[in-house]
Amino acid sequence: MNGKLRDEAMIAGMVVAWSVFYAVSKHMVDATGSPFAAGFLLRLGALVFLTVQLVADGQFKALFHQGRAALLLVVIGVFGFLLDLFANLGYAGGTLSTGTALLKTDVLMVNLITVAVYHKKLYASDWLGSLVMLLGVLLVLGLDFRSFAFRPADLFFLLSALCVTVNAFLIKAAQERHGRNTDSISYYNNFTVLVLFAAFALMRGDLQALTPSAIPHFWGLVALGGLAQTCIYFFYYRNLKRHEVWVVKLWLLLMPVVSCLIGVLFLHEVLTAKKVLGIGVVLLGAAVILLRGKLNQKKAEA
Numbered sequence: 001m002n003g004k005l006r007d008e009a010m011i012a013g014m015v016v017a018w019s020v021f022y023a024v025s026k027h028m029v030d031a032t033g034s035p036f037a038a039g040f041l042l043r044l045g046a047l048v049f050l051t052v053q054l055v056a057d058g059q060f061k062a063l064f065h066q067g068r069a070a071l072l073l074v075v076i077g078v079f080g081f082l083l084d085l086f087a088n089l090g091y092a093g094g095t096l097s098t099g100t101a102l103l104k105t106d107v108l109m110v111n112l113i114t115v116a117v118y119h120k121k122l123y124a125s126d127w128l129g130s131l132v133m134l135l136g137v138l139l140v141l142g143l144d145f146r147s148f149a150f151r152p153a154d155l156f157f158l159l160s161a162l163c164v165t166v167n168a169f170l171i172k173a174a175q176e177r178h179g180r181n182t183d184s185i186s187y188y189n190n191f192t193v194l195v196l197f198a199a200f201a202l203m204r205g206d207l208q209a210l211t212p213s214a215i216p217h218f219w220g221l222v223a224l225g226g227l228a229q230t231c232i233y234f235f236y237y238r239n240l241k242r243h244e245v246w247v248v249k250l251w252l253l254l255m256p257v258v259s260c261l262i263g264v265l266f267l268h269e270v271l272t273a274k275k276v277l278g279i280g281v282v283l284l285g286a287a288v289i290l291l292r293g294k295l296n297q298k299k300a301e302a
Contacts, residue, residue, distance in 0.1 A: 010239055011251045017231035019258040024225035031215045034206035035088045036197050043194035045226020046233070050187050053230070063187055069178040073185055076174065077192020079167040084193075085200075086160035093153030100141050102157035104134055107253065109165040110246045120244065123296045125288055130246075133253045133285030139278025140256045168245045175241045182241060186233035250289055257282055 021042075028038035054060040066073060090099045107130055114120045174180040201207045212218040239248045257279050263269035288295070 007242065010235055010242070013231065014235035014239055014248075015251065015254045015258055017228050017235055018252065018255050019262060021225060021228035021232055022255070022259065023262065024221055024228060028221055028225060031218075031221075032206070032210060034201060034204070034210075035084070036201040036204060037206040037210055039084060040194060040197040040201050040207070041222050042225040042229055043190050043197060045222045045224075046190050046229035047194060047226070049226055049230040050183070050190055050233070054183055054187060057183070059181065059183060062181065063184055066180065066184065066188075069174065069180050070188070072170065072174050072178065073180065073188035074192050076167060076170050076185060077189040078196070079163045079170065080189050081193045081196040083160045083163035083167065086156045086163060090153060090156035090160065093151070093156070098151070098154045099157045100143055101138055102154060103161055104137060104253070105158065106161040106164045107134055107246075107249050109161060110168065110249045113165065113169065114244065114246045120246075122246070123292060125292055125295045126246075129285045129288035129292070130250060131285070132288060133250060133282050136278045136281030136283075136285055137253050137256050139281060140260050140275050141278075142272075142274065168240060168249065171237060172240050172245055175237075182237045183233075186230075186237055190229070190233065247289075250286075253282060254286070 025038060025042060028042060029035050032038050032041070051060070054063070087099070087103060090102075111122060111127065111130060115122055171185060174185050175182060198207070215221075236248070239251075260269075260271070260275055260279070264271045
């Protein structure tokens, strides 16, 4: 497989894995009535798959020899937990439509950090493509701009987006500056999030109240969600290693498009004219990003 085809396959795998995970996660939260219990169960499933993967690759023992970088790996896991926690707090006290928009601002945050902190060059076409894709995503998600209203609790959505942004750069730093193995970062991240979700779920009594027998295909959903989470670690972390953070984040904007198509094909959802328009707008923005080399050839040469 040549480099370009491999990159495309890695991006596609990341987008599909994340789309499946969100679909299963939403179903598990609804079925259990607890985002903390659902988060714990899905990370528990992922722990099994990640352990099998590391044992099969002969890398499991390396988990215990991370040195000072172990603290950074735990911090990555803490941010991974916080992004979920803040989003859930936002949904509890904020507005769904506003939260949908604010959670996507991580794309713009990544762009700003790329320019201001890492001093990387972003062309006007990069900003335009980012904004066009973001607008398309909001259309696909069915955001009603007329009902857009801001409440104090909506600040949690911005905190969640900030945690997602910081986490991406921390992961890349662990890979490039500290030379940490991608799968070791995944394992520490997942285990830290698992422990924190378990602690909150136990404190709230959510795990004690859990009745797996009352939820159809309970363990199958846990396994599917765990596998999807494992695939996210595999594809997302490797994409961060191969590409700039802002590029990876932009491709993740394709996720709502894939989720929309999954809903139409398997869940009998209706493909409205607004969603079709949104898909077209997302693809238009993606085309602008793909053509950045040709659009800015003279500037790059200068």
